[in-house]
Amino acid sequence: MVESVDVSTSTLIRTVRPVPVRTRRPYTGPVDLRIRDGRIVDLAPELAPAPDDIVVDAEGRWAIPGLWDQHAHMTWWAQSRSRLDVSSARSAADVVALVADHLERLDSPRRDSPILGFGFRPALWAAQPRVADLDGVSGDHPVILSSGDGHTGWLNSAALRLLGLTPRTGAITETLWFSVQSAITELTSSTDDTDELVRAAVADAAARGVVGIVDFEFAGSISSWRRRFAMGIDDLRVRATVYPAGLDDAVAESLRTGSELDDRGLLAVGPLKIFADGSLNARTALCFEPYADADDLAHPRGEQIYTVDDLTALVRRGHRNGFAIALHAIGDRAVDVALSAFETTGAQGGIEHAQLIRPIDIPRMRALGVRASVQPAHLLDDQVVTRQCWPDRMDRCFALRSLLRGGVDVALGSDAPVSALDPWVAMAAAVHRAAGDDEPWNVGESLTVGEALAASTDGQPTLAVGGRGDVVLLDADPLRPAPTAAESARRLPELPVAATFVGGRITHSAL
Incomplete structure (x- = not known):
């Protein structure tokens, strides 16, 4: 193992092969690169060690810019990994059986210690949760x-x-469900326990080459990360988002998007997150046309969280106080409403999910400079329910190629715990648009491996002087040609990550 490197030291990484990112230029290398004060300051075929250099020999490994997950819920993800997994359930009865079996296996059940489970998908069930x-x-x-x-x-x-x-009698959804997440965390685990779960999740993310996340935790993200960084849970760059309920407190503290929350530039304030609609599986994503199975729905076209005027006012308020805006919009009507809010207010930011989009809205996104923050792994789970709910709109779902071709900035994420916090899994889904050797969904909307990689590096291009000192060493070439997209997608999640550097500091090493 290589010794840990502080962000303030100088790190010399020998014999790396920089992988081309956001360029058609061919490979160069092997080269040496030096990181000082968090930036790449030298890159040449051979660099002489400086007296303060910590030297790492990459031994000819491939090097890419650090990977980002642009949409995660870190506390929720960390906790979900230790919860009862009910994702295999195909009915409400299956879930109940899993819960019953789990309770039977407990040595001494405590009534003050709730059973926590994750992963049921009721959209296609004949009987809904009771x-x-x-x-x-x-x-x-x-x-x-x-x-x-x-x-x-x-x-x-x-x-x-x-x-x-x-x-x-039944389940609770969305606004009410989101509002009790903090209470669930407080009731089911101590702050110390939660932070240790997050520490483990951060370490696992670094082991996959992740150097940064945008954390959309529902409440208290800023205070939680300040505490964690003080505890040494600092192996990722974090942009901690704000929700409308916390906007007044953030403004009172003179915080805005980009405000640095630590002295190393690793922790910063992220965007203001606003919901424009719900989700496909809950039949609450807001659409222009009714759901195909809308007979029993109170809102056949989905649900609009805010009126157009109220949404616009909230976006304007965030924008005037220095916040970029992250607008959750899954249905095509929600995307349209979100773009109108950006248009009216002049706010900057992005649309989170953009799962169903009209072709006419892609030029609007480009003209407004609104990016698409998408989670390709969702399409692996959503194809069947999309066929039931939006059978006439399937060709407009997860329109990654159309967005990219239309000049929209596309950024990939996981929405962990909805899918795993692993950018390689997201890239694989974007490339093949199916699991394993299954037939891809809308193959014309697939990305190349190079495009998917470029959408996973937070805008950072091929490693070069002046770039961030966030480097990932790989044991294999991620752009190595494969006979099929399915084979490319199979390889990506299996790529061995040899080392991860954040600002020149080693956060993971298998060297």
């Missing part, structure tokens, strides 16, 4: 389950009482 079904196997032991898309919670009566929620 509180009574969980009550039948859990009694007074609180059970709190989150859907795989994070937009629905299935709780038993004991959990509803524990959280101070009114009795109900």
